[in-house]
Amino acid sequence: MPHIFESDVVAAILHHMNVDHADDNMLIARANTSASDVEITNAVMTDLDGYGGVWQITRAGIPEELRVPWPGGEISERPAVRREVVALYDAACERLGIEPRPH
Numbered sequence: 001m002p003h004i005f006e007s008d009v010v011a012a013i014l015h016h017m018n019v020d021h022a023d024d025n026m027l028i029a030r031a032n033t034s035a036s037d038v039e040i041t042n043a044v045m046t047d048l049d050g051y052g053g054v055w056q057i058t059r060a061g062i063p064e065e066l067r068v069p070w071p072g073g074e075i076s077e078r079p080a081v082r083r084e085v086v087a088l089y090d091a092a093c094e095r096l097g098i099e100p101r102p103h
Contacts, residue, residue: 003050003076010048013081017045024089029057031092032068048081050074
């Protein structure tokens, strides 16, 4: 069973990701969906737990849920969330051939 973070912690992380890192959400979604000619038009982080993050994405006008596991494995501490999201971002940039910004 995955670690479940306190609801206020999840809310703060989701707010930060969706307000300050909306472009990162799109990169993570694009890099973690199956190859398709259909462009993802929206990606919003909606949840997270000790196993990974969850995004609501829109592809071809159809909303769907995307669950992405943390690259480093299961986590249980709030500071680890940042580390894992940064790792997802870096991996997404690498897969998509985009130069990542410094952290």
